[in-house]
Amino acid sequence: MVKKELKEELSEEQxxxxxxxxxxxxxxxxxxxxxxxxxxxxxxxxxxTIKVFEDSEIIVALDxxxxxxxxxxxxxxxxxxxxFQISPETxxxxxxxxxxxSIYLVNVLKAGxxxxxxxxxxxxxxKMPHFVLHLIPRFDKDGLSFDWDAKKANQEELxxxxxxxxxxxxxxxxxxxxxxxxxxxxxxxxSREIERALKFRRRA
Ligand SMILES: [Zn+2]
Numbered sequence: 001m002v003k004k005e006l007k008e009e010l011s012e013e014q015x016x017x018x019x020x021x022x023x024x025x026x027x028x029x030x031x032x033x034x035x036x037x038x039x040x041x042x043x044x045x046x047x048x049t050i051k052v053f054e055d056s057e058i059i060v061a062l063d064x065x066x067x068x069x070x071x072x073x074x075x076x077x078x079x080x081x082x083x084f085q086i087s088p089e090t091x092x093x094x095x096x097x098x099x100x101x102s103i104y105l106v107n108v109l110k111a112g113x114x115x116x117x118x119x120x121x122x123x124x125x126x127k128m129p130h131f132v133l134h135l136i137p138r139f140d141k142d143g144l145s146f147d148w149d150a151k152k153a154n155q156e157e158l159x160x161x162x163x164x165x166x167x168x169x170x171x172x173x174x175x176x177x178x179x180x181x182x183x184x185x186x187x188x189x190x191s192r193e194i195e196r197a198l199k200f201r202r203r204a
Pocket of ligand 1: 033037041
């Protein structure tokens with residue numbers, strides 16, 4: 001399906017809403033986004049879910065529409081859309097929890113293996129603008145598929161991409177990183193974020 005331009009999809013009232021939203025101060029924007037976000041509502045206790053673990057930073061809960069039995073979600077309590085916006089401490093906790101939980105999925109649920117899945121950005125299939133790590137236990141003939149068509153690569157193209165990533169990553173790793181708060185702020189201020197937030201709100 002061809003993706004329509006945002007303008008074509010919105011009514012006059014929705015465009016007016018978008019403008020009002022864009023003019024709000026950052027804390028009010030975040031407040032509005034959180035009100036529409038299922039994961040923020042779960043974090044605040046406004047929506048019930050079946051939790052496996054909770055502390056001050058993260059929640060581990062069963063997906064209410066699981067791909068397979070045992071499909072588990074791990075997410076930060078604070079509203080962040082992207083992996084890079086989450087504080088290093090919380091990020092570390094999310095992935096180390098996934099590591100521990102994967103052992104239990106295999107041992108307790110007798111899974112044959114597991115997949116970790118993250119959809120970041122609407123283009124990648126993210127349905128809610130709140131970061132979620134899916135931990136999906138796998139069973140023989142469970143019918144799930146994460147396959148894609150492998151394509152023959154051009155060696156020069158591969159080398160070019162690797163060189164670009166290497167330069168950026170080495171620079172990033174060598175520099176003192178911007179605080180995650182600054183990055184989150186910059187993100188919430190960008191017009192793309194506003195468009196995305198409204199798109200998600202319309203779907204909700
Ligand atoms: Zn949220």
